[in-house]
Amino acid sequence: MLITDDTTMNTTTTRRSYSLPRGVRLSLIGASAAFVAGCASVPNPNPQDPWESMNRGIYAFNENVDGALIKPIAEGYKALTPQPVRTCVGNIFNNLGDAWSAVNSFLQGEHIDFFNTLGRVLFNSTMGLGGCIDVATMNGSQRIPNDFGVTLGVWGIKSGPYVVLPFFGPSTVRDGVARGTSFLEGFSSTGPIMAIKDVPVRNSIMGLWALDARAGVLDAEKLVNDIALDRYSFIRDAYLQRRHALVQVRRTGGDTSQDLPDYSDADE
Numbered sequence: 001m002l003i004t005d006d007t008t009m010n011t012t013t014t015r016r017s018y019s020l021p022r023g024v025r026l027s028l029i030g031a032s033a034a035f036v037a038g039c040a041s042v043p044n045p046n047p048q049d050p051w052e053s054m055n056r057g058i059y060a061f062n063e064n065v066d067g068a069l070i071k072p073i074a075e076g077y078k079a080l081t082p083q084p085v086r087t088c089v090g091n092i093f094n095n096l097g098d099a100w101s102a103v104n105s106f107l108q109g110e111h112i113d114f115f116n117t118l119g120r121v122l123f124n125s126t127m128g129l130g131g132c133i134d135v136a137t138m139n140g141s142q143r144i145p146n147d148f149g150v151t152l153g154v155w156g157i158k159s160g161p162y163v164v165l166p167f168f169g170p171s172t173v174r175d176g177v178a179r180g181t182s183f184l185e186g187f188s189s190t191g192p193i194m195a196i197k198d199v200p201v202r203n204s205i206m207g208l209w210a211l212d213a214r215a216g217v218l219d220a221e222k223l224v225n226d227i228a229l230d231r232y233s234f235i236r237d238a239y240l241q242r243r244h245a246l247v248q249v250r251r252t253g254g255d256t257s258q259d260l261p262d263y264s265d266a267d268e
Helices: 022-038 052-080 083-107 111-126 148-154 173-185 199-215 218-227 231-251
Strands: 002-007 010-017 162-165 169-172
Touching (some): 052 199, 052 218, 052 231, 083 111, 083 148, 083 199, 162 173, 162 231, 169 173, 169 231
Antiparallel strands (some): 002 010, 162 169
16 A cells, blocks of 8 residues: 655655565465465365365465464463453353254254253353353253254255365365355354444454354364374364264264264364
C-alpha cells in the first residue's frame, strides 16, 4: 500500500510505504513454497486418497501457517491461562457441541442418544453454570460425539475421497459438504455463536473457540510427533478410521458412549 501526501506549499513529496511484518511475509512465502512442493505427484496414492499430491500441499501450507501463527498463540494461551479457566472455557464450548450432537442423534433416529445428550445439555447449562462445570460427566453421563457428516453417513451417503481443507485440516468430501452446509445454515456447534449480532463480540468468541480447540490438542500433537514416521499418513489414517467407526457404530446400534474415545476437539 502506498500513500502519497502532496502539499501546494512544498514541492517535496512525502511517501510512506506500509507492508506486512517481515516475519509474517516470510511465513507466507514459506507456506506457499511448501504448498507448491507438496503438489508434486505421489506414486501409488492410497485408494482412499486419490488427491494425495494436492492434499499434501495443502497439509504443508496448514502446517506452516499453524507453526508461524496459530500454535504459538495457543501455547501462550495454555501457559498464561490458569487450568480452571481453560477447563471452564472448554466445557462451555463442549456444551454447545453437545446441543448439536443431540440434533444429529435425533436426525439419525437414535432417540436414546438424543434424550441422553439433551439431558446433558440441560443439566450442564443449569447446574453447571452455563456449561462451565461438566456436572453431567461427574454424574456418569458420557459425551456422545456426533455431527452432520456422521448423519449423512448413517443416511447412506458415501464418504468420498479424503481431502485436506485449507485451515481446517483433515476431512472427506462428505464431511466437507456437511461442514459447509451446517455452517452456512447456522446449524452447527458454533451456530449459537454465529447468531450473536454484535460483530466484535461474535468474532472474539469465535477466536476463543478456535484457540481453545488448538490448545486442546497440543499434547496429542507431541505424541503424534514421537510415534509417526509420516505425520500426514498417520493423521489421514487415524481420521478415516475414526470417521468410519463413528458411522458404523450407529448403523449397528452399538453403545456410542463407550466404544469410541472423544476426539471432538480435533474433528470439529
